[in-house]
Amino acid sequence: LHVAVPELTLPETLRIDVRLDETPPSGDRPLDRLRDVGPALAQCLHPLKEETGAHREVTFVFSFRRDGRLIAPPRLSYSDPPAQSNQQHPFAAAAQEAIVDCAPLPFTARFASAIAGRPFAVRIIDQGNNRKALP
Amino acid sequence: MTSRSAGNLLTLETTTGPVTIEMRPDLAPLHVAQIKRLVLEKFYDGLAFHRVIEGFMAQTGCPRGTGTGGSKHADLKAEFNAEPHVRGTCSMARAADPNSANSQFFICFADAGFLDRQYTVWGKVVAGMDNVDKIKRGEPVRDPDKIISATLS
Numbered sequence: 461l462h463v464a465v466p467e468l469t470l471p472e473t474l475r476i477d478v479r480l481d482e483t484p485p486s487g488d489r490p491l492d493r494l495r496d497v498g499p500a501l502a503q504c505l506h507p508l509k510e511e512t513g514a515h516r517e518v519t520f521v522f523s524f525r526r527d528g529r530l531i532a533p534p535r536l537s538y539s540d541p542p543a544q545s546n547q548q549h550p551f552a553a554a555a556q557e558a559i560v561d562c563a564p565l566p567f568t569a570r571f572a573s574a575i576a577g578r579p580f581a582v583r584i585i586d587q588g589n590n591r592k593a594l595p
Numbered sequence: 596m597t598s599r600s601a602g603n604l605l606t607l608e609t610t611t612g613p614v615t616i617e618m619r620p621d622l623a624p625l626h627v628a629q630i631k632r633l634v635l636e637k638f639y640d641g642l643a644f645h646r647v648i649e650g651f652m653a654q655t656g657c658p659r660g661t662g663t664g665g666s667k668h669a670d671l672k673a674e675f676n677a678e679p680h681v682r683g684t685c686s687m688a689r690a691a692d693p694n695s696a697n698s699q700f701f702i703c704f705a706d707a708g709f710l711d712r713q714y715t716v717w718g719k720v721v722a723g724m725d726n727v728d729k730i731k732r733g734e735p736v737r738d739p740d741k742i743i744s745a746t747l748s
Contacts, residue, residue, distance in 0.1 A: 481690045592662035593688035593699040595652055595707070595714050 473521070473579045478502050480586045481594065492568040494575070501582060504562035508554055508586065516540065516586040518552045520559060523579050526572040528564030537581065555584050603627065604748045605634065605718065609644075610740045612726030614702075616685050616718045623674040623717040626687055626696065629666075630717065633698055634745045638666055643739035644730050651707060653730045654688055655742060656699035661735070662688075665697030674715045680707040683720035683727075702727050 476498045491500055520534035536543075539552045548556070559582070567575070603618040620627040633639060639656060646654040646662055658664040673693040680686060684703045687696035696715060704727070720727060730740045 587663075590663045593657070593665070593690050593695065593697070594646075594662065595654065595686060595688055595701050595710055 473581050474575065475581045475583070476501070477583045477585065478505065480505060480508060480584070481592050490566045490568045490571075492571045496571075497565070497580070498582075500565055501559065501562055504558045505555065505584065506558075508551065508558060508584070512586075513589045514541075514586075515588040515590070516549075516551045517583065518549075518555050519581055519583045520556060521579055521581050522559065523577055524563070524565065524567070524572075524575060526567070526569075526576040528567050528572065530560065530563045531577070534559045534582075538583075551586070600721070602747070603718075604721075605630065606746050606748065607639070607723075608743045608746070609726060609730070610743060611729035612723060614723035614726050615721050616702075617721045618685075618718040619678070619716070622676045622678055623687075623715050625671050626674055626715050626717040629668060629671055629698070630700070631747060632668065633666055634747055636666075637744075638698060639742050639745040641741060641743070643736065643741045645736060645739055646701075646734050647730050647732045647736055647739070648734060649732050650705050652701040652703045653727060654699060654701040656688070658698070660739075662699070665699065668697065670694060671696045671715070674717075675712045676716055677712070678716040680710040680714070680716065682706065683724050684716055685718040685720065686710065687715045687717060689714065704728065 478498045478501055491497055517540045519538035521537050522534040523531045525531055534556050536552055539549055541549050543549055600617045605616040605618055607614045618627045642655055643660050644653045644655045645657055645660045680703050682703055682705050685700055688699035688701055689696040
């Protein structure tokens with residue numbers, strides 16, 4: 461007798477890297493692909509672009525509703541420099557605020573139905589003195 | 596050549612052939628002054644076209660060859676202007692900070708209007724665009740083409 465056990469599926473985390481110096485300009489079109497999300501978020505990260513020369517990196521986990529709003533505030537899962545005394549590093553705090561202010565994102569209906577409720581892990585990287593010059 | 600090009604012609608002798616650029620101090624005086632200074636210091640001689648994207652642009656002017664380098668001189672205040680990014684346009688690369696251009700610049704292969712007023716246009720190729728088209732593509736470029744020497748006239 462073979463009993464098929466349905467595989468337990470968990471929502472797979474969607475991972476996005478946003479490098480402050482390498483993100484191409486984002487248009488005004490609705491977001492239709494995963495690769496559109498990073499540039500759209502990057503447009504909101506201007507408060508982080510002040511140059512300090514230091515390498516800084518944070519990762520936030522969060523999910524979107526179909527209408528592009530956040531389900532809950534982004535949760536910090538990694539910070540370099542690390543948080544001190546239970547207080548987020550200013551870079552992490554600014555990143556969190558920027559993500560919150562960025563929502564709602566303009567998803568297409570098709571894309572929204574595909575990603576609503578799925579966790580995003582967004583890694584925001586400032587390469588400090590190693591920022592690249594780009595067009 | 597126009598009368599305004601007197602003293603503002605930059606010739607890049609590259610591994611694909613000569614490229615002549617008319618610099619526009621009327622558009623970007625600080626940028627043109629910095630490029631002239633760097634040319635006289637021979638800063639650009641031997642530097643690679645390290646990031647070359649088909650249908651977009653060829654970028655050079657990084658002493659590290661990675662896109663992360665600049666000259667010993669201070670970064671430039673942005674001089675965004677109304678000149679469009681079209682085929683042959685020479686414009687300055689920069690990091691996220693609008694005032695971070697230093698030595699790296701790029702030459703557009705084609706229209707790139709989405710860059711207008713976000714990057715400082717400082718010149719245009721007036722001869723040798725066929726040699727720009729021959730520059731080896733890549734990001735990064737393996738065995739890149741280079742500026743052999745840069746001169747002013």
